[in-house]
Amino acid sequence: MRTPLAAMLIGATLLTSGACTIKLDGAAGDDPAPARRTASPASPAAPRTPAVDEAAMRRDIQIARQVVDGFWRRHWSEYFTGVYRAPLVRGGYDGNVPNSGPTCAGRPAAKNNAFYCNPQDYIAWDLNLMRAGYAKGDSWVYLIIAHEWGHAVQNRLKNSLVARQKELQADCLAGAALYGAAEKDRTLRIEPGDREELIDGFKVVGDDTPWTNPGDHGDAFERIENFSKGRTGGVKSCFAAARGGGA
Numbered sequence: 001m002r003t004p005l006a007a008m009l010i011g012a013t014l015l016t017s018g019a020c021t022i023k024l025d026g027a028a029g030d031d032p033a034p035a036r037r038t039a040s041p042a043s044p045a046a047p048r049t050p051a052v053d054e055a056a057m058r059r060d061i062q063i064a065r066q067v068v069d070g071f072w073r074r075h076w077s078e079y080f081t082g083v084y085r086a087p088l089v090r091g092g093y094d095g096n097v098p099n100s101g102p103t104c105a106g107r108p109a110a111k112n113n114a115f116y117c118n119p120q121d122y123i124a125w126d127l128n129l130m131r132a133g134y135a136k137g138d139s140w141v142y143l144i145i146a147h148e149w150g151h152a153v154q155n156r157l158k159n160s161l162v163a164r165q166k167e168l169q170a171d172c173l174a175g176a177a178l179y180g181a182a183e184k185d186r187t188l189r190i191e192p193g194d195r196e197e198l199i200d201g202f203k204v205v206g207d208d209t210p211w212t213n214p215g216d217h218g219d220a221f222e223r224i225e226n227f228s229k230g231r232t233g234g235v236k237s238c239f240a241a242a243r244g245g246g247a
């Protein structure tokens, strides 16, 4: 059951995320795309994913960027040293069209994936992955963006703060950012149904996309557990279990 949630925001203003290519310390990588794929000249691909309100989805994606960026910008100095810088956002690509996505260190973007490109400090996603989840509810796009942003955060930290299970830590940071935005910043409104959408997102869309591959990310249960840890415990809770943690 889908809760329409164009309403997931309150008063987001339109800002573009800072375009920053500065790479700070840290070497945590994420979700690199598989390096294999034969290049063939692409013809426009027909969408094969569920029909969604495309305009609404793109609006939600834009809002998610602003809300998550805003959260980290506002709260960075509560947890970390240094100055917050937003990652670049390369945005959506069509994974059905070979080589239409951005490359990361020369490797093509994978189909049905969303990723943070560590060496180039940018976030990108296959719009088909967004649509597949968005068909079940708009929370999905917020989750993906907050998770990938979590990797950008990790990349700005000392390695000792980055958990070995960095995917689960990114889920934790996603929970902290989204619920922090809702509860502290009031830039987001969590609606009835969002919780179920998030759980379904991890479970249902889960198993057949690289983005939720249990081998890389942990299973749905672990992912939900870590997202919830951030949701209830905030940013600090995402570092409690890291080796020698402390935020």
Ligand SMILES: [Zn+2]
Binding pocket: 030, 031, 147, 148, 151, 167, 170
């Ligand atoms: Zn990830």
